[in-house]
Amino acid sequence: MMRQYELVERVAAYKPDLDEGLLNRAYVYAMKKHGSQMRASGDPYFSHPLEVAAILTDMRLDEATIAVALLHDTIEDTDATRKEIDQIFGQKIGQLVEGLTKLKRLDLVSKKAEQAENLRKLLLAIADDVRVLLVKLADRLHNMRTLGPMRPDKRARIAQETMDIYAPLAGRMGMQGMREELENLAFRHINLEAYETITARLAELRERHAATIARIETDLTEKLGQKGIEAKVTSRQKKPYSVFSKMQRKAISLEQLSDIFGFRVIVGEEEDCYRALGIVHRSWRMVPGRFKDYISLPKQNDYRSLHTTIVGPSRQRVELQIRTQPMHEIAEYGIAAHAVYKDGAASEAHGLSRESNAYAWLRRTVEQLAVGDNPEEFLEHTKLELFQDQVFCFTPKGMLIALPRGATPIDFAYAVHTDIGDTCVGCKIDGRIMPLVTELHNGDEVEITRSKASTPQPAWESIAVTGKARAAIRRATRLAIRRQYSGLGQQILERSFARSGKTFSKDSLKPLLAKLGQRDVEDALAAVGRQELSSIDVLRAAFPDFQDSRATKTPLRVDEGGWFNLPSAVGMVFRMPGQGEAAEGPILPIRGAPGDLPVRIAPDGAVPGDRIVGILEPGRWITIYPIQSPALAAYEDEMERWIDVRWDLDAQMSARFPARVAVSVINEPGSLAEVAETIAANDANIHDLSMQRTAPDVTSMVIDLEVWDLQHLNRTINQLRIKPCVSDVTRLNG
The missing domain is CATH 1.10.3210.10 (Hypothetical protein af1432)
Incomplete structure (x- = not known):
């Protein structure tokens, strides 16, 4: 001791x-x-x-x-x-x-x-x-x-x-x-x-190559000394865990590693680093693509050095690191090597120079604590930041942005500023328009195209590699969903209050928040929109004597013949087929199906414009599915049943094709009529319809439509989505 x-x-x-x-x-x-x-x-x-x-x-x-x-x-x-x-x-x-x-x-x-x-x-x-x-x-x-x-x-x-x-x-x-x-x-x-295995192999390699290592140290020292550069050359061997992780990461054997042994060249001044590099490259052939200048572009942890790989005296690859003694101390001891610890100024700078890149990273990481992420998200963000190597890119004004390897322009945008990431719609890399999924490389100049009307796409979270970008995308997505539900909740409450002869305003919710168990008005509106809170509960909280008149109304019914009459304002009637009935469809314009088997479309439908695949029901028929249909997962292990088919449309053909959609509407008089009227106005046809009240304020419909093609279907869906009574429309086959 x-x-x-x-x-x-x-x-x-x-x-x-x-x-x-x-x-x-x-x-x-x-x-x-x-x-x-x-x-x-x-x-x-x-x-x-x-x-x-x-x-x-x-x-x-x-x-x-x-x-x-x-x-x-x-x-x-x-x-x-x-x-x-x-x-x-x-x-x-x-x-x-x-x-x-x-x-x-x-x-x-x-x-x-x-x-x-x-x-x-x-x-x-x-x-x-x-x-x-x-x-x-x-x-x-x-x-x-x-x-x-x-x-x-x-x-x-x-x-x-x-x-x-x-x-x-x-x-x-x-x-x-x-x-x-x-x-x-x-x-x-x-x-x-x-x-133990790797340690034993490294000891064996060290012993086998001892003479070569000594020779390289001597040759390097002599070459540099002849040109007036006093240098200390030492060999270093990769550590066992570093060897293991590289073997795992690149799926290679220990014999395939070319950098188990490396050499550090310590010189007097920064200028000597570049002089030594020139001498080395003139004396031995360098390996292309293996030179890195971390002196002009230091790593985010303040590491500075020149890296190069040459073909050495024994025709073996030799990795060199060229640096000064102060650079070496920072490489080994990092923030502990800063002079602030040795000049009595520690208390003034909280123990570390504010010029340190390492401290700057730490400060940015701590700032993430204030953005409201849950602990698991923060842990993910920090681990991502800890483990990544760096790639260096530039803004059009020359600002240097350090990112993890594999980063995309989405990560770049968020690294510059969260607002830039949230409003990003495109990018240029070195002056060329490129997709946002493009992987960035050292030296890329990235220009972000923005639109204030844009919001981050939820799918970006799987593209981004930095924790900051992922956390920001999640927050923006949550806020967008909250705004959407809040708007829907406000519509529901306005109509419910109006039906009851009351007037709704956001201010009227404020004194009710404690009763409703909500933090603020927007939370309450979003809860109504998500069906976590019904409009009846809000009305009862506001007016304790309120009675729900809807409970005494006679539900809509289908008559004995299966006919369902919509209000006269719609100007149309349709019949829902009875159990076991099948609507007669057109002769399907499908190419690629064997001619001796009938062809039918899957229950959720398929329309021209969909990429399609046929599934063989041996001895019976071929069922056509859109390629995105979740039902195809059941046939993944039976690829022999898959048939490559495609649409074979004739310009003169005027057939309609089936598609199934799910529509959620506010539960109030006239909603069904408005949905049917919109479908009719878009020249689509309702073949079948089922309705179910999933919550006091929302009714879910499953509608089998008949449309001309995918463009016609999408136009009809978009027209439905903008209707005030409609909260959501999705196509059911994915």
């Missing part, structure tokens, strides 16, 4: 002006408070905060952060109080220790909703002072290093949440070294067999 003076010496080695008294007080206080407490391994409990502090000294953090690491378990596990810590160490350190205590109390669990809510709290605490994250990650790293004595189920749970949350969060903060160690420690507990 590290002695008190050893800890002070470790910090003094990189920060000569440290507050030595602060470290000494924290060391002694934590050691006394933890006293005789023991860990599951049998070690003194104080060894844990001491090792956490040691991990942070490797990152060269200031003495205040080291003191917090020593104290981080005192409030939780001892009789120490926040007030006492404030008195001894100051309010700022007390605040950080208390923040870590809250995080410790909410260790992530497997239940998705609880895990999501805990992650929200974690990120909020980090945003207040990012040093909370550094201590928390160091705490998790030491716990992972000493996970062995715990029960197998607990080891597996902790390892999985480390892989899901803490490792990618360390990576997002630019702390690549910590991310790799957390991943490998977790990988060993999640999949021990794979870990």
